[in-house]
Amino acid sequence: MEKVLEDFKQWLRLDGKSKKTIENYSLDIGQFLSWITERNINLGEISREDILNYKVEIMNSGLAVVTINKKINSLRSFNDFLIEKEINVARVIKPGKDRIKIAGGSENNIDVYSNEELEKILSAVNKEEVTLRNKLIVYLLLYTGVRVSELVNIKLTDIDLLTGELKIIGKGNKYREIPLNQKLKKVLKSYLNTERKENKYAEDSPYLILTERSPKMHRDTVNYVLRKLCKNYNFKAYPHKFRHTSFSILIAKGVDITTISALAGHNSIETTNRFYLKVNKKEKAAAVSLL
Template sequence: MYTGMRISEICNLKMVDIDLENRRISVVGKGNIYRRIPLREDVVYMMKEYVEQEREKSKFADSEYLIVTQRSAKMDRTAMLTWFWRLSAELGFRIYPHKFRHTFCTRLIQLGVPILTVSKLVGHSSPQMTARYYVKIGMNEKLHAIHLL
């Protein structure tokens, strides 16, 4: 939710890609686009907690990947989707990994973050790609624009 990462980027995130001291992660995403994502303090705290407590209990604690499962040294896309499906059933409404990415982009744009910055954060090939998927102009925005004249 606070990184805008794709599911495959999360599954492929390695321990060496994480710099908790400087609060950032390095990601190689779709199209081999490299980016650094700054981390909020609360995300750093949760990651430290996961690594020091949950991950340490795993027989795969020495894995090079951040997220491990009970059966594997690396969380894969199918396992993550299954986990979200089970969580959705438990909660009574549908959630899925890409919804978090979508929310990340939409909220940043709504908060006035420049589209170029959002594009760089999520690893889109261009700001136009970000705008195409996440910039929604409603009637209120159009009405406000007209009243500026």
């Protein structure tokens, strides 16, 4: 399966896909290959029924609709690859049918943490057994609103503790600066002076967040850290949910949309409007309860 995944990556490169697209597609297909391996399904025998079963499973995993649809897109490309390489000539992905359609009026509903959920998460990271690195991950996600792809790519040179700013290179290589609040600065300084300094990769790695096995943390590890922190709670934690929560809190506190758009690194204010100025699910529920 590893060779198939490498061949798929090469196929994507030759097709002119960007490095980021290749990374995302490879991650999705790697998960799919693990799924069929566990079920002893041969690549040449993948059927439409297998795809539908996989779709049901990822839908039940609590992923956002947009994430599920991205995985469907990855599978469509993989299906094209299998057909072109004559590994499996069956057309098992039908994007028009397989993508989840969102009902009118529900577009761009965002999922955010409730105040109670945030309290539980912050309580969890403040426990003695939680490492400073894992606490820093949560604080960066919550107090800067960075994407998980941006988080794992933060370098030491991106941090200026003197001015209290974090430099981020986001989508489309867009550059932005994010101020660091005092809570985050305190955790960041502690991590830099202790855990990171003691890591075996500390001297050679330019990246802020290290692991015991790698000089750079992978986005999958971030998800694992969050799952572990919230394993005893009745909700799941996702990196992007912190991002939506951060900017929704700022909206609720009256911060102007232009400032939020700049902090989020959106291409335009219209994008920020579309996400954060729409009526959210809780507001809809509150409205209906008045009837």
